[in-house]
Amino acid sequence: MLNPVFERYEKDLTELARTVWENPEPGFREAVSSRAQIDYLRRMGFVVTENAAGTQTGYVAEWGSGRPILAFLGEFDALYGMSQQADRTIPEPIPGQTMGHGCGHHLLGSGAIAGALLLRDLMQEEKFGGTIRIYGCPAEESGSGKAYMARDGLFSDCDAALTWHPSNFNMIATGSSQSCIQCYFRFTGIPAHAAAAPHLGRSALDAIELMNVGVNYLREHMEDSDRVHYAITKPGGSSPNVVQAFAESRYLVRSTTNPKCERLYERVKQIARGAALMTDTRLEIIFDEGLSNTIPNFVLEEVLDDAFRKAGVPAYTEQERRYAAEFKATVSLEDQLSDMPRACCEPERLSQNIRTSELCDYYIETKRSDVCEMGSTDVGDVSWVVPTCTANLNCFSYGGGAHSWQWVAQGISDIAMKGMLKAGEVLAYAGLTLLRHPELLEKARRELNRRLNGETYKCLIPEEVQPHYYD
Ligand SMILES: [Zn+2]
Known part of the structure; x- marks a missing residue:
């Protein structure tokens, strides 16, 4: 009633x-x-x-x-x-x-x-x-x-x-509930013919993959109540015979408090920087959203x-x-x-x-x-x-x-x-x-x-x- x-x-x-x-x-x-x-x-x-x-x-x-x-x-x-x-x-x-x-x-x-x-x-x-x-x-x-x-x-x-x-x-x-920060990692490399001139290319897709591998190793060393999720939002095109010059992922980092979330986010950013170094690509980090x-x-x-x-x-x-x-x-x-x-x-x-x-x-x-x-x-x-x-x-x-x-x-x-x-x-x-x-x-x-x-x-x-x- x-x-x-x-x-x-x-x-x-x-x-x-x-x-x-x-x-x-x-x-x-x-x-x-x-x-x-x-x-x-x-x-x-x-x-x-x-x-x-x-x-x-x-x-x-x-x-x-x-x-x-x-x-x-x-x-x-x-x-x-x-x-x-x-x-x-x-x-x-x-x-x-x-x-x-x-x-x-x-x-x-x-x-x-x-x-x-x-x-x-x-x-x-x-x-x-x-x-x-x-x-x-x-x-x-x-x-x-x-x-x-x-x-x-x-x-x-x-x-x-x-x-x-x-x-x-x-x-x-x-x-x-968990604090969370969401952001985009954008890697820019150099396109090239993947067979004829691979040495001239710098792969943004490689950077995305290496970053994900790094983050997946990070999981072993974070608190049980931390969470990190990702999506590959731009893989760099559908042609395997072109070295992908631009690729983007979207990451969501969660922890139990705001300071912990910010610290975990910093560690994820370090891994992204490492991936850019390894692949000789340029990294841009775009903050998307954050909540407490x-x-x-x-x-x-x-x-x-x-x-x-x-x-x-x-x-x-x-x-x-x-x-x-x-x-x-x-x-x-x-x-x-x-x-x-x-x-x-x-x-x-x-x-x-x-x-x-x-x-x-x-x-x-x-x-x-x-x-x-x-x-x-x-x-x-x-x-x-x-x-x-x-x-x-x-x-x-x-x-x-x-x-x-x-x-x-x-x-x-x-x-x-x-x-x-x-x-x-x-x-x-x-x-x-x-x-x-x-x-x-x-x-x-x-x-x-x-x-x-x-x-x-x-x-x-x-x-x-x-x-x-x-x-
Ligand atoms: Zn709802």
């Missing part, structure tokens, strides 16, 4: 999420998605500032005045290679479309707006002062939109930031936890369960069980639910944790500046996780929309608790300060790098 106040927005929000799903756009180029949200928020009486942090699609929408300032974080970018027909239970792309909403960000942005609208109405009812802000954050998947927004100080006066993510589970997120590890906040986790219990989990009809069962059947039970969140309090209960139910239909208690989980999010940058917390709301069947065709296919189903609206309720109730008990905001801030232990936020993106889009 939805909060009755909320029913008036249900149709609008569902349409908004659908519009974003139907127009999947890459990071910093979410023109249609961002416009749809901005127009709607203006109609709903929010004051919107566009082009946040020098981006074309980021925005900040505000309602109310004075303290506290509560931030809701929304996203709306899609993923390459994730085109998929709605409701189809086999992988089947939409003809002529390459992108798709494989991480549910069409729901994420709409759910953040849902939370803000409901909180506003509850604030008016209970005559609370304060400010609600919705941050329309571009380029989460690729581009680090929130890192630029944090670097520009857009979160500096906020008292708390609340967000959510579409998921296979109903639970509060806990623990940290997440600072957990147990005070806000408690607040979101209470809000989630109050909102309850979505109830599903028999028809929705049958729909979910078809998607669940596309992944083996073994794989479903191997993808359980580590921070759940009663793993036996969850594994039983995965065995017997088509989708997560109960609230999973979270075991509070400081552990750094593998993977990164630009929510991390926000969490350095303001106490931040994330709720995960079930929007899909079991089986098929983030960045899967199953998530795209189920993206505009009733199940997905129920999760999105329920997320709005959870966020709004958490906001209301913080307005009723401002001492919790102080407590959350003290926890953040304690965890930072004197360190201050330093964005990993160098000052001269601006929001950008690379094909």
